[in-house]
Amino acid sequence: MDNLRELWAFIRVRKQFWLAPIIIFMLLLALFFVFSGNAGLVSPFIYAL
Numbered sequence: 001m002d003n004l005r006e007l008w009a010f011i012r013v014r015k016q017f018w019l020a021p022i023i024i025f026m027l028l029l030a031l032f033f034v035f036s037g038n039a040g041l042v043s044p045f046i047y048a049l
Contacts (some may be wrong), residue, residue, distance in 0.1 A: 011019055 001036060007023070
């Protein structure tokens with residue numbers, strides 16, 4: 001949790017708000033991979049990328 005807080009402080013202080021959507025997308029993608037659990041479910045999405 002400290003890492004997220006520190007990252008948000010960096011984004012806020014340096015006015016790098018364009019990084020926020022990229023980070024949110026990466027976190028959602030990571031959660032998708034973690035909670036899918038089944039490789040057969042994820043394979044079509046990886047192939048499409």
